[in-house]
Each structure stands twice: as structure tokens, then as C-alpha cells.
Amino acid sequence: MKNKILSALLIMLLAGCASPHRVASPKKLLVVTTTTGFRHSSIPTLEKVITQLGASSGEFTADFVQQPPGKPRDLQRNATPEAKATHDTEEKAWEETRVPVKRSVVVAS
Numbered sequence: 547m548k549n550k551i552l553s554a555l556l557i558m559l560l561a562g563c564a565s566p567h568r569v570a571s572p573k574k575l576l577v578v579t580t581t582t583g584f585r586h587s588s589i590p591t592l593e594k595v596i597t598q599l600g601a602s603s604g605e606f607t608a609d610f611v612q613q614p615p616g617k618p619r620d621l622q623r624n625a626t627p628e629a630k631a632t633h634d635t636e637e638k639a640w641e642e643t644r645v646p647v648k649r650s651v652v653v654a655s
Contacts, residue, residue, distance in 0.1 A: 573606040580613050616640055 577596060579589050593610055600606045618636040625633065 572600070572604060575600065575606045575608045576611065577608055578611045580611060585613065585619075616643070 575596070577593065579593060581589075593608075593612075596608045600608050617640055618633060621630060621633045
């Protein structure tokens with residue numbers, strides 16, 4: 547299923563790049579590759595391919611939202627008590643190293 551989604555994304559990107567209409571400035575593409583639990587090994591390859599497609603076509607630039615560095619993997623449902631304790635320790639240590647983000651709310655008038 548994931549391969550079909552990735553293939554469909556690449557086909558859409560290629561179809562968009564083959565368009566005869568040229569845009570004055572390249573479109574901006576935001577690609578989110580953060581995951582929970584399982585992380586497919588093809589994600590870094592996908593990021594490179596999308597970047598290369600954009601560079602070679604000139605149609606778009608790509609920005610990536612990637613996995614936070616150092617974030618522990620999600621805990622498995624059937625984890626042992628020892629694994630849960632280790633995960634809790636790692637998660638707490640990771641949370642303590644994060645910089646708080648100020649969030650602002652814009653209210654439309």
C-alpha cells in the first residue's frame with residue numbers, strides 16, 4: 547500500500563513536471579516524512595529523488611519536515627516492563643532537551 551502511494555506521488559510529480567506551461571517562479575513543495583513506529587528505509591531515497599526532480603525540472607523546490615533528531619522510537623504494544631522503563635527514560639531525556647516553541651494564534655477580524 548505504501549509503495550502504491552509513493553509511486554502515485556512520483557507519477558503526479560512527473561506529470562506536473564512534464565506540463566508545457568512554465569511558471570515564472572518554481573512552486574514550493576512541503577514534504578513531511580515524520581513517522582511513528584515503523585520508518586520505511588526508502589524515505590531518504592524518496593527525499594533525494596524529489597529534490598533532484600525539482601532541481602532538474604525547475605518547476606518546484608522541496609522543503610522537508612523530517613524526524614526530530616534523537617527522538618526515541620514509539621513503544622511497541624507488547625513491550626516488556628523493562629522496555630517500557632527504558633523507553634520512558636529515553637523519552638523524558640529527549641523531552642528535556644527540546645526547546646519550547648512559542649505558539650501564537652492569529653484571529654481573523
